[in-house]
Amino acid sequence: AQSGEVAADPQQYDQAYLSPVTIGNSELMLDFDTGSADLWAFSNETPASQSQGHERYDSATGTELDGYSWSITYGDQSGAGGNVYTDKVVVGGVTATRQAVEAATSVSASFSQNIDSDGLLGLAFSSINTVQPRQQTTFFDTVRPTLAKALFTCDLRQGDAGSYTFGYIDSSKYQGTVTYVPVDDSQGFWQFTAGGYSVGGDNATSGSVGTAIADTGTSLLYLPAAVTKAYYEQAGGRYDNQQGGYTLPCNGGAPDFSVAIGGKTFTVPGSYIAYAPLTTGSSTCFGGIQPDTGIGFSIFGDVFLKAVYAIFDVSQGSPRLGFAAQ
Numbered sequence: 098a099q100s101g102e103v104a105a106d107p108q109q110y111d112q113a114y115l116s117p118v119t120i121g122n123s124e125l126m127l128d129f130d131t132g133s134a135d136l137w138a139f140s141n142e143t144p145a146s147q148s149q150g151h152e153r154y155d156s157a158t159g160t161e162l163d164g165y166s167w168s169i170t171y172g173d174q175s176g177a178g179g180n181v182y183t184d185k186v187v188v189g190g191v192t193a194t195r196q197a198v199e200a201a202t203s204v205s206a207s208f209s210q211n212i213d214s215d216g217l218l219g220l221a222f223s224s225i226n227t228v229q230p231r232q233q234t235t236f237f238d239t240v241r242p243t244l245a246k247a248l249f250t251c252d253l254r255q256g257d258a259g260s261y262t263f264g265y266i267d268s269s270k271y272q273g274t275v276t277y278v279p280v281d282d283s284q285g286f287w288q289f290t291a292g293g294y295s296v297g298g299d300n301a302t303s304g305s306v307g308t309a310i311a312d313t314g315t316s317l318l319y320l321p322a323a324v325t326k327a328y329y330e331q332a333g334g335r336y337d338n339q340q341g342g343y344t345l346p347c348n349g350g351a352p353d354f355s356v357a358i359g360g361k362t363f364t365v366p367g368s369y370i371a372y373a374p375l376t377t378g379s380s381t382c383f384g385g386i387q388p389d390t391g392i393g394f395s396i397f398g399d400v401f402l403k404a405v406y407a408i409f410d411v412s413q414g415s416p417r418l419g420f421a422a423q
């Protein structure tokens with residue numbers, strides 16, 4: 098049985114985390130993304146004008162799936178599309194011998210400009226993979242039958258290298274016990290229900306967060322508008338129309354944000370929520386908590402996930418998420 102571990106290296110402000118992946122003879126840095134289900138990469142088929150500064154997948158080592166294509170658009174209207182190959186993919190020593198690899202023939206500007214990232218490795222459910230005419234499996238679904246345990250884990254850290262493991266849980270990476278909650282995979286996401294919240298440790302706050310997804314590919318923590326408003330009232334933040342989100346003082350006074358999941362409380366330190374200065378040297382920061390208006394559910398992105406050890410587990414038949422304090 099296979100198992101393995103791969104580093105997750107943070108970009109500036111922990112905007113994304115990148116991990117080394119070998120595809121055929123190419124070694125690329127990919128953004129592991131539990132919020133999408135396509136493994137796609139810059140390739141020899143991506144126009145040079147769009148791929149300056151990126152490592153590229155050389156599809157010559159792959160077997161083309163004739164007539165297959167893919168196309169994906171994310172909530173920020175970024176996106177990519179192209180052709181499909183099968184090739185050998187190795188992540189932390191775990192090998193998928195015939196993995197669908199989606200070679201980009203076109204990528205949007207934000208992908209071209211982020212030269213640290215050579216593509217994405219989707220870890221959501223394969224039901225939302227975009228390959229046509231026949232949907233393909235994620236790397237995790239491809240290797241799942243060969244793994245010691247049918248699960249992967251995520252240990253992201255604030256401003257430091259974290260890791261993903263496949264096939265095993267590393268109990269040295271968390272404290273206390275793991276709290277498991279059921280996952281509803283009907284929308285293809287690692288979707289769960291989050292409970293009550295508190296700001297700055299006071300228990301006065303009422304109401305529940307509700308339906309949420311665990312999404313390593315999204316940088317911030319998107320919460321219901323009412324919860325977000327309550328947070329920034331205590332944090333001395335304000336909604337800045339020009340910035341398109343809440344901002345707050347960078348000066349370290351931001352309160353912690355706590356949320357109950359499976360009856361256990363998990364806390365995001367205030368320092369994670371003073372996310373990044375608006376411009377270099379500014380004393381005003383863009384907030385790491387933003388409203389989930391228009392999305393349809395809350396997104397527990399990296400700002401939350403770097404405060405916990407997360408276990409994405411399908412070993413029990415129905416999928417579940419495990420969370421433990423880091």
Ligand SMILES: O=C(CNCc1ccccc1)Nc1scc(-c2ccccc2)c1C(=O)NCc1ccccc1
Pocket residue numbers: 128130131132133171172173175217312314315316391392396
């Ligand atoms: O799309 C994802 C996961 N992939 C994130 C990603 C990674 C690299 C580059 C671009 C995007 N997650 C989800 S689930 C649901 C949404 C969503 C968000 C806003 C409106 C509608 C849907 C998103 C998403 O787009 N996340 C990324 C994101 C970007 C900007 C603002 C919010 C969220």
